[in-house]
Amino acid sequence: MFSRAIKPVTSVAAQNGLKKFSTTSQKNFKVVVAGAAGGIGQPLALLLKQNKLVTKLALYDIAPVTPGVAVDLSHMDTPAKVTGHQGPDQLADAIKGADVVVIPAGVPRKPGMTRDDLFNTNASIVRDLAACVAKNSPKAIVAIITNPVNSMVPIASEVMKKAGVYDANRILGVTTLDVVRAAAFIGEINGVDPQTVSIPVIGGHSGVTIIPLLSQSKPAVKLSDQAKIDALTQRIQEAGTEVVKAKAGGGSATLSMAYAGARLTGSVLRGLNGESNVVECAYIKSDLTEATYFANPVVLGKNGVEKNLGFGQLNDYEKKLLKAAIPELQKNIKTGEDFAKK
Numbered sequence: 001m002f003s004r005a006i007k008p009v010t011s012v013a014a015q016n017g018l019k020k021f022s023t024t025s026q027k028n029f030k031v032v033v034a035g036a037a038g039g040i041g042q043p044l045a046l047l048l049k050q051n052k053l054v055t056k057l058a059l060y061d062i063a064p065v066t067p068g069v070a071v072d073l074s075h076m077d078t079p080a081k082v083t084g085h086q087g088p089d090q091l092a093d094a095i096k097g098a099d100v101v102v103i104p105a106g107v108p109r110k111p112g113m114t115r116d117d118l119f120n121t122n123a124s125i126v127r128d129l130a131a132c133v134a135k136n137s138p139k140a141i142v143a144i145i146t147n148p149v150n151s152m153v154p155i156a157s158e159v160m161k162k163a164g165v166y167d168a169n170r171i172l173g174v175t176t177l178d179v180v181r182a183a184a185f186i187g188e189i190n191g192v193d194p195q196t197v198s199i200p201v202i203g204g205h206s207g208v209t210i211i212p213l214l215s216q217s218k219p220a221v222k223l224s225d226q227a228k229i230d231a232l233t234q235r236i237q238e239a240g241t242e243v244v245k246a247k248a249g250g251g252s253a254t255l256s257m258a259y260a261g262a263r264l265t266g267s268v269l270r271g272l273n274g275e276s277n278v279v280e281c282a283y284i285k286s287d288l289t290e291a292t293y294f295a296n297p298v299v300l301g302k303n304g305v306e307k308n309l310g311f312g313q314l315n316d317y318e319k320k321l322l323k324a325a326i327p328e329l330q331k332n333i334k335t336g337e338d339f340a341k342k
């Protein structure tokens with residue numbers, strides 16, 4: 001007689017590669033990308049559509065192409081249900097029920113500009129998006145990509161405070177691209193797979209505020225003299241400008257940023273989903289230094305930032321970098337707070 005093999009029932013979590021979880025810990029998440037039609041937004045949405053923890057993916061932008069981007073992505077054979085929302089009238093609908101709102105909305109740099117030069121245009125964009133999150137999904141984790149990140153996170157925080165829904169653990173500035181770049185460059189120098197490199201990058205996300213802790217790299221960076229350490233540090237600090245120059249007026253980093261943004265969002269979701277020991281660097285409210293917002297490794301959990309892991313021992317060179325970063329960070333933070341309080 002023909003005997004049929006009984007196929008074991010595989011949990012959704014196991015199918016997702018999250019084998020240590022039972023189906024009871026599995027949650028489905030709604031992720032919103034605000035600025036979804038842009039250079040970062042489109043590839044970020046493409047990557048998030050492939051994340052199996054995402055069951056709803058809402059794409060918001062003011063650009064007319066936005067509904068089309070959503071239709072395009074909706075033809076991918078992955079579970080996330082994609083919706084497109086164009087213009088301020090459709091923003092609340094996009095935001096409602098969100099677990100995570102990722103914000104790459106705003107203008108990018110052209111050669112010769114600093115990130116701070118973007119402030120005047122981008123500040124009101126982030127303020128208005130944060131106000132809508134405060135009203136429609138106050139518990140959502142907000143991940144801000146828009147530059148200047150150092151000032152945008154304080155703006156969003158002040159908006160949340162005004163609305164009475166502020167939770168410092170739920171507002172993150174995305175500095176993941178600095179970590180990704182540091183790992184890429186160290187991987188190249190050491191001749192190893194960059195994915196095996198672990199390197200904290202602390203401080204903020206512009207010029208001297210980007211502080212790669214090369215002394216804490218695992219594996220150790222194979223650079224013997226201080227001049228080479230200095231050159232690598234400066235390359236990481238100026239990597240955004242390297243892309244801006246190479247694109248020659250066509251914008252700033254988009255694809256590597258989408259990759260980094262998808263990684264950070266994926267980590268936030270894994271934390272929300274109950275996975276333990278999910279660690280990423282992020283720019284958050286902080287009392288570790290005189291700068292009231294600061295990036296360093298944090299543990300992500302069910303409520304966003306679960307634990308601030310600090311930044312450990314710095315060598316003398318890194319202490320100098322930190323000293324140079326603090327006044328710049330303080331200035332950037334004040335600019336953001338003053339704007340939001342107006």
Ligand SMILES: NC(=O)C1=CN([C@@H]2O[C@H](COP(=O)(O)OP(=O)(O)OC[C@H]3O[C@@H](n4cnc5c(N)ncnc54)[C@H](O)[C@@H]3O)[C@@H](O)[C@H]2O)C=CC1
Pocket residue numbers: 034035036037038039040041060061062063104105106107108109118122125144145146147148149174175176177178205251252253254257
């Ligand atoms: N945190 C980081 O590491 C990085 C941050 N960035 C920043 O990300 C931002 C976006 O860069 P790109 O995607 O290259 O720019 P982009 O110009 O290609 O796209 C921006 C999108 O934002 C949309 N937008 C403008 N105002 C909006 C509003 N009020 N609501 C919703 N959407 C709105 C635009 O229609 C556009 O589709 C820039 O500020 C850039 O400096 C870029 C790279 C790395």
Ligand SMILES: O=C([O-])CC(=O)C(=O)O
Pocket residue numbers: 108109115147177239240241243244252253
């Ligand atoms: O440099 C820029 O303007 C965009 C950015 O933040 C980066 O690539 O790190």
